[in-house]
Amino acid sequence: MAEKGKMLQKGKGGMRMVPVNESSASPFTLPEPFWIPDAQCQSCIQCQGKFDFLNRRHHCRRCGKCFCDTCSSTKLSLPRMLYVDPVRHCAGCTGISKKENDFFEKHVKALLAGGSFHVNQSGETNDNDTVFVCKLSPDHRHLHFENANRRLDDISMTDIDAVQIWTEENDSDGNPLASGLAMKYKDSCGEMQLVKMVVAGQNKRQGQCWVASMQKAFKMIHDSKSSVR
Ligand SMILES: [Zn+2]
Ligand SMILES: [Zn+2]
Structure with a gap:
């Protein structure tokens, strides 16, 4: 059941599927929290229920704080910390993980499935006849641009500096639909580049979802970066 480049690891919180090489970790992952030592939580x-032989202490896998069984009884998937099975969550962390699991279910899936775009990179001539399929790589680390005749350089997800989406039309409920996005990113030489992507092809809805998902993914990576100790 081991995936390529990953290994099963048994830790204090349960089984985790971790990358063999840390540099191949998904940019959506978070480090495990520090577990408050048992002696420091009575x-x-x-x-406020006192811990004793019957009322045992448990650590919330997400925040590392101590709770009784009742206050940490929710078991939820925690893909950002690479747990294989659902793990114990406190009430505060339950809401956060539910939202994130929704992100993995909907938005990561949409990014992996890909969308069709007209693509303009800095320094390239405008070619609005070429349509590229843009996809997130299976390890979540890069954006690939595919076309039968041409291939553009990958963009590293962690080297994206800014994402701006623009909207042109509204759906039947009056909600704006994304028609494209612009991203500022560092290329493999460390030079700042700009790419503009306009939703194209037959299945516009898929491209519009891809753009909305990309904005969420950028925010998630950016938030993780700023929370690193
Ligand atoms: Zn918690
Ligand atoms: Zn409790």
Whole structure:
């Protein structure tokens, strides 16, 4: 069941599927929290119930704080910390992980599936006849641009500096639909580049979803970067 480049690791919080090489980790992953030592928590920080032989302490896998069984009974997937099975969550962390799991279910799937775009990179001539399929790589680290005749350089997800989406039309409920996006990123030589992508092809809806998902992915990577200790 091991995936390529990953290994199963048994840790204090449960089984995790970790990359063999740390440099191949998904940019959506988060480090495991520091677990508050048992001696430093005598009671559940949620309900204040004292820990003893019957009322055991448990660590929330997401925040590392100590709770009684009742206050940490929710078991949820925690893909950002690479857990294989659903793990114990406190009430505060449950809401955060639910939102993130929604991101993995909807938006990561949309990014992996890809969308069709007219693509203009800095220094390239405008060629609006060529349509590229843009996809997130299976390890979530790069954006690939594919076309039967041409291939553009990959963009590293962690080297994207800014994402701006623009909207042109509204859906039947009056909500704006993304018609494209512009991204500022560092290329493999460290030079700042700009790419503009306009939704193209038959299945516009898929491209519009891809753009919205890309904006969420950028925000998630950016938030993770700023939360690193
Ligand atoms: Zn409790
Ligand atoms: Zn927690």
